[in-house]
Amino acid sequence: MADTDRPSVEITIDQEKCRFSMYDPKGCKRCLQVCPTAVFASRPNVKRDFSKPVEQRVDPTVWVLLVTWEDYCNGCGACLRACPHDALTIEFDGVPVSA
Numbered sequence: 001m002a003d004t005d006r007p008s009v010e011i012t013i014d015q016e017k018c019r020f021s022m023y024d025p026k027g028c029k030r031c032l033q034v035c036p037t038a039v040f041a042s043r044p045n046v047k048r049d050f051s052k053p054v055e056q057r058v059d060p061t062v063w064v065l066l067v068t069w070e071d072y073c074n075g076c077g078a079c080l081r082a083c084p085h086d087a088l089t090i091e092f093d094g095v096p097v098s099a
């Protein structure tokens with residue numbers, strides 16, 4: 001499929017509502033777990049600066065959820081159904097995807 005034939009996809013994560021946590025066993029990872037095309041990823045909230053003394057470095061356990069492969073979204077809505085906090089919205093070819 002040529003790139004121009006790909007559907008336009010816009011995925012928004014409301015970071016205020018999202019309860020993603022990489023390290024907290026009770027933290028949510030559901031969208032990551034159910035997405036069939038691995039659209040989501042995570043990374044530390046702030047890069048660690050190893051030139052600073054340990055006590056001044058950022059907490060390495062604070063990670064944030066990202067949409068890294070939006071183009072691979074197929075509009076299935078699985079992440080929307082799985083999200084317990086209503087933190088995701090998706091527009092697929094200009095049409096909102098419903099849960």
Ligand code: SF4
Nearest residue numbers: 035073074076077079
């Ligand atoms: S709609 Fe489906 S393919 Fe798209 S991000 Fe959600 S789970 Fe993944």
Ligand code: SF4
Nearest residue numbers: 018019020028031083
């Ligand atoms: S399912 Fe919802 S609350 Fe959970 S990590 Fe994904 S966007 Fe955040």
